Amino acid sequence: MTGQEKPKRILFVCTANVDRSPTAEAILRGVRGFEVKSAGIWPNARRRITRDLIDWADLIFAMEEYHRDVIVALKPEAVDKVIVLNIPDIYPRNDPRLVKLLKDKISEHLGVLW
Numbered sequence: 001m002t003g004q005e006k007p008k009r010i011l012f013v014c015t016a017n018v019d020r021s022p023t024a025e026a027i028l029r030g031v032r033g034f035e036v037k038s039a040g041i042w043p044n045a046r047r048r049i050t051r052d053l054i055d056w057a058d059l060i061f062a063m064e065e066y067h068r069d070v071i072v073a074l075k076p077e078a079v080d081k082v083i084v085l086n087i088p089d090i091y092p093r094n095d096p097r098l099v100k101l102l103k104d105k106i107s108e109h110l111g112v113l114w
Contacts, residue, residue: 005033010110011057012038013067017046019093020063024102026094031112041070054078061106063087083109 010028012021017040025038037056039049047053054060054075060082062068068082085105091098103114 007033007035008110009035009056009058010037011053011060012036012063013049013060013071014038014040014063015045015067015089016040016042017048019091019095020087020089020098020102022046023091023093023095023098024061024106027099027102028106028110028112034110041067049074051075057081059083059109061085061109063089 012024014020017038021038021040025036028034028036037053039045039047039053041049049071051074054071058081060071060078062071062082062084064086065084068084071082072079087098087101087105106112107114
């Protein structure tokens with residue numbers, strides 16, 4: 001990345017921002033060319049999704065369809081920048097199976113090689 005290029009801003013969204021989206025955030029955080037944040041849709045999420053976060057992101061990865069629905073309800077014009085990864089809420093944070101699944105799915109969309 002040259003000094004002229006702006007990092008791509010990626011937002012990961014799950015339910016409570018406890019397991020899936022923080023794991024995804026941690027995976028991509030160290031990769032050059034990306035700024036990364038995560039959020040949850042629940043009112044009591046560790047970091048709750050907001051219109052400002054949606055605006056901040058160039059691309060949003062939602063873990064499940066209903067996460068996308070909440071994002072689009074908050075900001076309908078964001079529909080084209082949301083990608084659903086279809087990762088169910090069955091993994092604890094940083095579970096090796098979750099890490100592998102996230103890396104596989106993220107690399108499909110961002111071309112990142114791990």
